[in-house]
Amino acid sequence: MPFRLALFGTLMAASYILSLLGFLGTGIIIDDHYVFASKEAEKKMDKRAYHLQSAIIFLCLGTMFLSHILRILSGFVVFSSIACAIGFTALIYAIVSHYAIRKKQ
Secondary structure: OOOHHHHHHHHHHHHHHHHHHHOOOOOOOOOHHOOOHHHHHHOOOHHHHHHHHHHHHHHHHHHHHHHHHHHHOOOHHHHHHHHHHHHHHHHHHHHHHHHHHHHHH
């Protein structure tokens, strides 16, 4: 149990830090359209939209890890369901925002 708490705590902290950096506009961008773009195309892209997308995804991941920690500490199974729902929501958001950003450009 202590190993799982340490693992989820580390992942939660890293996700929240990457989310904060994304909201500040300096974090990493995880969208494949941006990552695999050429240097010329990358300069033309609106980085704010990609930073916002990454920040929201990392925020969802951090909250998902927090739900897992609460499940371990409390023993309530409902926190696992909440974590799964948050993960599914983040997945749907990533797909929808990817195509919304591409449509804008």
